[in-house]
Amino acid sequence: MxxxxxxxxxxxxxxxxxxxxxxPLLDTDYExxxxxxxxLTEVQGGSDVGANATVARPQADGSYAITGEKxxxxxxxxxxxxxxxxxxxxxxxxxxSAAS
Numbered sequence: 001m002x003x004x005x006x007x008x009x010x011x012x013x014x015x016x017x018x019x020x021x022x023x024p025l026l027d028t029d030y031e032x033x034x035x036x037x038x039x040l041t042e043v044q045g046g047s048d049v050g051a052n053a054t055v056a057r058p059q060a061d062g063s064y065a066i067t068g069e070k071x072x073x074x075x076x077x078x079x080x081x082x083x084x085x086x087x088x089x090x091x092x093x094x095x096x097s098a099a100s
Contacts (some may be wrong), residue, residue, distance in 0.1 A: 037078035
């Protein structure tokens with residue numbers, strides 16, 4: 001799961017996101033390194049991410065408000081989390097990863 005979180009912050013991502021989240025995931029010093037985790041599974045969809053109902057609503061400050069319930073977390077004591085959610089805007093809804 002750590003590897004999937006790391007790949008979401010790879011160089012093709014926005015520089016400010018990459019520069020904030022990627023270095024701690026790649027740190028080889030055990031005392032400073034961070035672990036990544038994923039919140040994907042929901043009761044109604046299981047591993048079918050397309051059936052997920054968790055919603056991410058954009059906020060004025062550029063963050064997202066996440067609403068919904070996830071059923072399983074791969075590493076509950078991780079420092080970084082990848083959460084899948086459907087992005088809702090005033091115009092439309094689309095499936096997306098909240099960590100992109």
